[in-house]
Amino acid sequence: MTFVKNTWYVAAWSLEIGRHLTPRTILNENIVLYRIEDERVIAFLDVCPHRKLPLSQGRLKGDAIECGYHGVTFDYSGQCIRIPGQDHIPYSAKVVKKYAVAERMGMVWIWMGDEEDANEDDIFDLPQYHDPNWSAAHGDALEYDAHYMLLADNLCDPAHVSFVHQSTLGNEEGENIPVITKKDGNSVITHRWILDSNPIPIFQKFGDFKGKVDRWHYYYYYAPNIAIIDFGSADAGTGAPEGDRSNCIQIYACHFMTPVTETKTLDYWMHVKNFIPQDLTVNEKLSDQFRIAFAEDKEILEGCQREESASHTWRPIRLAIDKGPQRMRKIVDDLIAAEQPPEQPPE
Ligand code: FES
Numbered sequence: 001m002t003f004v005k006n007t008w009y010v011a012a013w014s015l016e017i018g019r020h021l022t023p024r025t026i027l028n029e030n031i032v033l034y035r036i037e038d039e040r041v042i043a044f045l046d047v048c049p050h051r052k053l054p055l056s057q058g059r060l061k062g063d064a065i066e067c068g069y070h071g072v073t074f075d076y077s078g079q080c081i082r083i084p085g086q087d088h089i090p091y092s093a094k095v096v097k098k099y100a101v102a103e104r105m106g107m108v109w110i111w112m113g114d115e116e117d118a119n120e121d122d123i124f125d126l127p128q129y130h131d132p133n134w135s136a137a138h139g140d141a142l143e144y145d146a147h148y149m150l151l152a153d154n155l156c157d158p159a160h161v162s163f164v165h166q167s168t169l170g171n172e173e174g175e176n177i178p179v180i181t182k183k184d185g186n187s188v189i190t191h192r193w194i195l196d197s198n199p200i201p202i203f204q205k206f207g208d209f210k211g212k213v214d215r216w217h218y219y220y221y222y223a224p225n226i227a228i229i230d231f232g233s234a235d236a237g238t239g240a241p242e243g244d245r246s247n248c249i250q251i252y253a254c255h256f257m258t259p260v261t262e263t264k265t266l267d268y269w270m271h272v273k274n275f276i277p278q279d280l281t282v283n284e285k286l287s288d289q290f291r292i293a294f295a296e297d298k299e300i301l302e303g304c305q306r307e308e309s310a311s312h313t314w315r316p317i318r319l320a321i322d323k324g325p326q327r328m329r330k331i332v333d334d335l336i337a338a339e340q341p342p343e344q345p346p347e
């Protein structure tokens with residue numbers, strides 16, 4: 001299985017990248033990241049073009065990297081500027097690959113295709129992240145021992161919440177509510193409303209609901225690697241399903257997935273909510289609730305991956321709730337197919 005290359009992935013939280021060499025693996029490619037003196041982030045394939053020592057095992061010298069084996073040195077454009085013991089530096093002496101990198105929403109994004117094809121305007125943005133009426137908090141980079149498509153399935157699938165997250169995000173009142181799926185370009189939107197029901201545990205903790213609520217789940221999946229879960233609740237019968245969200249509690253749970261290998265994924269998650277805590281420990285308490293929920297997803301998806309890796313030959317049964325994941329996978333397959341070189345005609 002291969003990956004979509006021509007897209008932006010999150011490589012790190014911005015705070016993780018500083019004046020030191022940080023190795024990361026993304027789409028099976030080993031990459032070294034660092035910050036130059038003017039604060040920009042630089043990323044190279046993490047290999048010296050001489051004898052292949054990872055550049056991350058070398059030293060940062062000003063804005064350049066000096067290889068730890070023979071001292072060959074590359075400036076931040078990737079060009080070789082020093083070969084100890086010889087004056088002539090061939091023009092072809094440069095790093096094997098340099099990546100386009102940009103920072104948005106407190107994260108370092110990397111374009112995994114050719115650097116010249118990258119367009120920073122294509123980086124995903126959530127307007128509420130920057131809105132002073134909303135409050136954003138970064139979570140963790142949660143590691144899954146699973147292919148990121150298994151996580152993607154899960155993030156096009158509101159139905160699992162009633163069964164996997166009973167102590168945090170769901171309750172049994174959602175069990176039999178059908179899911180509605182829509183495709184919009186390269187995104188899939190899966191949603192359902194659960195009307196006149198009890199608040200879910202997380203909103204019992206953070207909301208102030210006296211009785212029943214109307215609650216929603218909208219899962220926006222932006223292929224191949226971003227999921228934004230819009231969920232919230234309003235007092236039952238106050239018009240939320242018709243569009244009146246004036247008196248609601250609403251959270252965007254954001255997932256930025258970065259495939260590491262075919263069986264390992266990092267999920268950079270954060271939450272953005274419409275209630276601003278005076279007490280910042282509220283953000284941490286909410287993050288802790290998500291940590292409980294995502295640990296539940298991790299256990300489920302790693303279980304699925306173990307069986308998937310065992311290469312069973314039977315076909316899985318299809319359910320109505322699978323429409324969202326199927327549509328998302330078709331989009332991802334088409335994106336991958338569009339990146340393949342055209343087949344050569346037989347000679
Ligand atoms: S391996 Fe890097 S300089 Fe020799």
Ligand SMILES: [Fe+2]
Nearest residue numbers: 154164165297
């Ligand atoms: Fe989940």
